[in-house]
Amino acid sequence: MTEVIQKTLRDSAALRWTALLLLALAMFCAYIFMDILSPIKDLMAQAYPVGRGWDSTAFGTMQGSETFLNVFVFFLIFAGIILDKMGVRFTAVLSGAVMLAGALIKYYAISTAFHGSGIEVWFTNHLNHIPVFEQLGVSPFYEGMPASAKVAACGFMIFGCGAEMGGITVSRGIVKWFKGREMALAMGSEMALARLGVATCMIFSPFFAKLGGHIDVSRSVAFGVVLLCIALIMFIVYFFMDKKLDAQTGEAEEKDDPFKVSDIGQILKSSGFWLVSLLCVLYYSAIFPFQKYAVNMLQCNLTFEPVPEGSFWASTSVTIIQYVIMLIVAATAFMFNFIKNKPAKYATMALSILFLVGYCYMGYMRQSAESIFAVFPLLAVGITPILGNYVDHKGKAASMLVLGSLLLIACHLTFAFILPLFKGNDLGGVVVAYVTILVLGSSFSLVPASLWPSVPKLVDAKIIGSAYALIFWIQNIGLWLFPLLIGKVLDATNPGVTDPTRLNYTAPLLMLAGLGVAALVIGLILKVVDKKKGLGLEEPNIKA
Numbered sequence: 428m429t430e431v432i433q434k435t436l437r438d439s440a441a442l443r444w445t446a447l448l449l450l451a452l453a454m455f456c457a458y459i460f461m462d463i464l465s466p467i468k469d470l471m472a473q474a475y476p477v478g479r480g481w482d483s484t485a486f487g488t489m490q491g492s493e494t495f496l497n498v499f500v501f502f503l504i505f506a507g508i509i510l511d512k513m514g515v516r517f518t519a520v521l522s523g524a525v526m527l528a529g530a531l532i533k534y535y536a537i538s539t540a541f542h543g544s545g546i547e548v549w550f551t552n553h554l555n556h557i558p559v560f561e562q563l564g565v566s567p568f569y570e571g572m573p574a575s576a577k578v579a580a581c582g583f584m585i586f587g588c589g590a591e592m593g594g595i596t597v598s599r600g601i602v603k604w605f606k607g608r609e610m611a612l613a614m615g616s617e618m619a620l621a622r623l624g625v626a627t628c629m630i631f632s633p634f635f636a637k638l639g640g641h642i643d644v645s646r647s648v649a650f651g652v653v654l655l656c657i658a659l660i661m662f663i664v665y666f667f668m669d670k671k672l673d674a675q676t677g678e679a680e681e682k683d684d685p686f687k688v689s690d691i692g693q694i695l696k697s698s699g700f701w702l703v704s705l706l707c708v709l710y711y712s713a714i715f716p717f718q719k720y721a722v723n724m725l726q727c728n729l730t731f732e733p734v735p736e737g738s739f740w741a742s743t744s745v746t747i748i749q750y751v752i753m754l755i756v757a758a759t760a761f762m763f764n765f766i767k768n769k770p771a772k773y774a775t776m777a778l779s780i781l782f783l784v785g786y787c788y789m790g791y792m793r794q795s796a797e798s799i800f801a802v803f804p805l806l807a808v809g810i811t812p813i814l815g816n817y818v819d820h821k822g823k824a825a826s827m828l829v830l831g832s833l834l835l836i837a838c839h840l841t842f843a844f845i846l847p848l849f850k851g852n853d854l855g856g857v858v859v860a861y862v863t864i865l866v867l868g869s870s871f872s873l874v875p876a877s878l879w880p881s882v883p884k885l886v887d888a889k890i891i892g893s894a895y896a897l898i899f900w901i902q903n904i905g906l907w908l909f910p911l912l913i914g915k916v917l918d919a920t921n922p923g924v925t926d927p928t929r930l931n932y933t934a935p936l937l938m939l940a941g942l943g944v945a946a947l948v949i950g951l952i953l954k955v956v957d958k959k960k961g962l963g964l965e966e967p968n969i970k971a
C-alpha cells in the first residue's frame with residue numbers, strides 16, 4: 428500500500444520563498460521609510476516653502492523619535508505579547524496598518540496643508556514640556572521645536588512601533604516557515620532586501636524631492652507612504668497564505684497552548700538569551716547610530732574636488748545607472764547561493780565583484796561622501812544571504828559573532844587613526860575609506876546573519892515572538908542613546924569648530940570601537956557558554 432504524504436505550503440520551496448518574499452518586500456518598504464528624510468537634511472533646514480526650517484536639533488530630535496514609544500512606553504514588549512497571543516498573520520497586518528498610520532501623520536506634518544493650519548498653531552504652543560518624560564530627562568520635544576517637526580515626530584513614533592513590531596513578526600514568520608530548512612539563508616535574504624531599502628532611500632529620496640527642478644520635500648515622504656501601502660498589501664496577501672498553512676498543519680498556534688505573560692520569565696532565565704541580547708545592543712549601537720554620522724565623518728576626513736555642474740558625473744542619469752548596477756550586484760550575489768554548477772557559481776561571483784568595483788569607481792568619480800558611503804549597505808545586500816547559507820549548512824554562528832565584532836573594532840580604529848592621515852591625499856584617502864567601509868559591511872553581514880537565526884536555539888518556539896521583542900527592546904535603548912551620545916561627544920571635543928566639515932571624529936569613533944570591544948568580550952563568553960551548555964550555536968541549522 429502506498430503511503431500518502433500530506434504536503435503543506437511550507438514543504439514547497441516555491442511557496443515558502445513566496446511567503447518570505449511577501450514579508451521581505453514589506454520590510455524593504457519599511458526600511459525605505461525609516462530613513463526617508465536622512466539624505467535631505469540640508470533641504471529640510473531651508474525655510475518654507477523649500478524646506479521646513481528644521482535645524483540640526485529639530486532634525487535629530489525628530490529622527491530619534493522613531494524608537495521613543497518602543498523604549499519608554501515599552502511598546503515593543505506589548506508587541507511581543509500581541510505576537511505570541513495573536514500569531515504572525517494578525518500581527519503582520521496590524522504592524523503594516525500602524526506603520527501606514529504613522530507615515531500618514533508624518534506626511535501631513537510636512538505637507539503644505541499643515542503650514543498655517545490651526546494644528547500648526549496648537550503644536551507651536553503646546554507639548555513643549557511633558558513633565559513625566561522631562562523628569563526622566565528624555566523629553567521627545569523641546570521649547571521652540573518647529574510644529575511640523577513635532578507632528579512629524581509623533582507620526583514617526585507611531586511608525587516606529589509598527590516597524591519594530593513588523594521586524595519581530597517577520598523574524599517569527601521566517602522561523603515558522605523555514606525552521607529545519609534554509610532558515611538563516613531566508614533571514615539573511617530578508618535583511619539583504621532591507622539593506623537594499625536603505626540604499627534605495629539614499630538614492631531616491633533626494634531624487635523625488637528635486638524632481639522637475641522644483642524642490643518639494645513632501646514628495647519624498649509621499650513616495651514612502653505609497654511604499655507603505657504596498658507593504659500593507661504584502662502583509663494582507665501573506666495573511667491568507669499563513670491562514671492556509673495553519674489550516675493544513677492544524678497548528679492554530681494562537682489557540683492551542685496559549686502564551687502566558689509568565690513565559691517571559693522563562694526567557695529571562697536563559698543566560699544564552701542575555702548574552703545574545705547584550706551582544707545585539709552593543710554591536711548595533713556601533714553600527715546604526717554610526718550610519719547617521721558616517722557621511723559627515725567622511726566629509727571631515729576626505730578632500731573632495733567639486734564636480735562641474737552639467738558634467739556626466741553630476742547628472743541624474745548617473746544616479747539611475749548606479750542604482751541599476753547596485754541591483755545587478757545584489758541579484759548576482761543572491762544567485763550565487765542557488766547555482767550548483769561550480770564554474771557558473773564562481774563566474775557569477777566574479778561578475779558581482781566586477782560590478783561592485785564599477786559601483787565604487789562611480790562613487791569616487793562623483794566626489795561626494797554620500798556616494799562613497801553608499802557601498803556600505805550594498806556589500807551587506809550581497810553577502811548576508813551567502814553567510815546565512817553558510818550558517819544553515821556549516822553552523823559556526825558564535826564564531827561569526829566574534830569575527831564580526833573584531834572587524835568592527837578594526838574599522839572604527841582605522842576611521843579614527845588611519846583615515847585622517849590621508850587628508851589631502853584624494854585617491855589614497857578614498858581607497859582607505861572604501862576598504863574600511865567594505866570590511867565594515869562584511870562585519871555588518873557576519874553579525875546579523877548569525878545573530879538572528881541563533882535566537883530560536885535559545886528559547887521555546889511558543890515564546891519566540893516575546894524573545895525577539897525583548898532583544899529588540901534592549902537594542903532600541905542603544906539605538907536611542909548612541910546617536911545622542913555621538914552628538915554630545917562631538918560637541919565636547921570640538922569646541923569652537925563652526926565648519927561642520929572640519930570636525931574631529933576621533934573621540935566618538937573610539938567610543939564606538941569601545942562598544943565593539945565589549946561586544947567581542949560578550950561573543951567570547953557566548954562561545955564558552957555555548958560549549959558548556961550545548962546551546963548548539965555552532966551547529967548547522969540543516970542537519971544532513
Ligand SMILES: NCCCC[C@H](NC(=O)[C@@H](N)CCCCN)C(=O)O
Pocket residue numbers: 461591594595597598617618621711715875879899902906
Ligand atoms: N527580521 C528582522 C531581523 C532584524 C534585522 C535587524 N533590524 C533590527 O534589529 C531593528 N530592530 C532595527 C532597525 C533600526 C533601523 N532604524 C537588522 O539587521 O536590520
